[in-house]
Amino acid sequence: MKILAIESSCDETAAAVTEGRRVLSSVVASQVEEHKLYGGVVPEIASRRHAEAITGVCRRAVEEAGCALAGIDAVAVTHAPGLIGALLVGVNFAKGLALRLDKPLIPVHHLRSHIAANYIVHPDLQPPFLCLLVSGGNSLIVEALDYVRFRVVGRTRDDAAGECFDKSARAMGMPYPGGVHLDKTAETGDPTAYSLPRPAVEGSPYDFSFSGLKTAVVNLIHNAEQKGGRVNVPDLSAAVRQRVCDMLLENTLLAARTLSYKTVVLAGGVSANSELRRRMADACEQAGYALYYPPLSLCGDNAAMVGAQAYYEYAAGHTAGQGLNAAATMPIDEVSF
Numbered sequence: 001m002k003i004l005a006i007e008s009s010c011d012e013t014a015a016a017v018t019e020g021r022r023v024l025s026s027v028v029a030s031q032v033e034e035h036k037l038y039g040g041v042v043p044e045i046a047s048r049r050h051a052e053a054i055t056g057v058c059r060r061a062v063e064e065a066g067c068a069l070a071g072i073d074a075v076a077v078t079h080a081p082g083l084i085g086a087l088l089v090g091v092n093f094a095k096g097l098a099l100r101l102d103k104p105l106i107p108v109h110h111l112r113s114h115i116a117a118n119y120i121v122h123p124d125l126q127p128p129f130l131c132l133l134v135s136g137g138n139s140l141i142v143e144a145l146d147y148v149r150f151r152v153v154g155r156t157r158d159d160a161a162g163e164c165f166d167k168s169a170r171a172m173g174m175p176y177p178g179g180v181h182l183d184k185t186a187e188t189g190d191p192t193a194y195s196l197p198r199p200a201v202e203g204s205p206y207d208f209s210f211s212g213l214k215t216a217v218v219n220l221i222h223n224a225e226q227k228g229g230r231v232n233v234p235d236l237s238a239a240v241r242q243r244v245c246d247m248l249l250e251n252t253l254l255a256a257r258t259l260s261y262k263t264v265v266l267a268g269g270v271s272a273n274s275e276l277r278r279r280m281a282d283a284c285e286q287a288g289y290a291l292y293y294p295p296l297s298l299c300g301d302n303a304a305m306v307g308a309q310a311y312y313e314y315a316a317g318h319t320a321g322q323g324l325n326a327a328a329t330m331p332i333d334e335v336s337f
């Protein structure tokens with residue numbers, strides 16, 4: 001079954017043709033360079049660029065897969081969560097295409113597709129497992145009970161881990177999206193040079209809180225500047241990265257132990273973080289857990305992961321009609337369409 005999958009939830013317009021977990025083509029048109037000018041994603045610009053790019057991106061995905069549009073068996077699309085104007089471009093395009101081809105329309109939850117990025121490269125991976133899902137807008141610890149049933153056991157009470165990385169990086173003068181620059185800069189820094197808070201959520205051991213840490217970093221930088229000095233950027237980057245990783249690691253490992261999971265999966269843009277991968281690999285090896293994470297090329301937004309998840313959603317009977325709408329927010333465990 002060949003699925004044409006479409007992703008437009010944030011600042012990448014992407015399309016892919018997939019067959020089960022196999023990727024026949026994957027095209028990503030990134031808008032990052034344009035949003036860089038503003039230090040973050042401008043929703044109105046994102047919607048316009050999606051509208052301009054979507055036809056060409058889908059055409060290329062079909063061509064590169066070596067099949068004509070007539071060879072597509074279903075159309076899948078990210079319908080939530082994300083920037084509403086951006087999502088609507090993908091959803092309306094997918095609805096039009098499904099109608100024109102007279103093929104099923106499969107709505108896919110963005111965060112579920114981030115988890116499914118792992119299925120593409122790990123043929124042996126199957127639920128149940130525990131997943132740390134960390135991106136620019138979300139930080140969750142999720143039980144994947146099967147391919148389409150999830151239970152959230154931990155979540156951020158304020159900012160996402162990616163937001164904490166991006167805002168800390170921006171305050172240190174790094175370009176958007178800062179997470180990857182902060183990660184690289186941290187490699188040469190000394191994490192003990194700065195003492196940063198380690199926020200915890202009382203009574204909810206799996207939940208996260210990152211906003212206090214973000215504020216502490218911004219204050220540290222401003223205080224140094226007010227005294228006519230400057231922070232040591234590699235050292236502060238290393239300290240922030242270590243703190244964020246402390247929280248992600250400790251909560252995930254506690255949840256795995258308490259809930260008796262032997263398989264841990266990382267997903268989302270922040271799963272590209274080199275310290276997170278290193279430390280999680282060491283900790284899982286020591287605990288005897290199997291650890292899976294996507295290659296860097298599949299950590300960010302793409303449509304191949306949408307196609308991989310769509311395969312399981314379709315098998316579960318999750319298809320939508322022409323009434324499908326986009327939603328800016330939607331919990332991973334309560335998907336509706």
Ligand code: KG4
Pocket residue numbers: 010114134135136137138161162163165166177178179180183268269270271272273274299300301
């Ligand atoms: O999953 P994603 O591509 O988009 C969302 O759906 O949010 O995640 C983007 C986030 C950004 O905050 C970006 O800075 C962060 O992932 N990120 C990283 C790294 N690479 C990307 N954060 C830390 N270390 C990295 N190496």
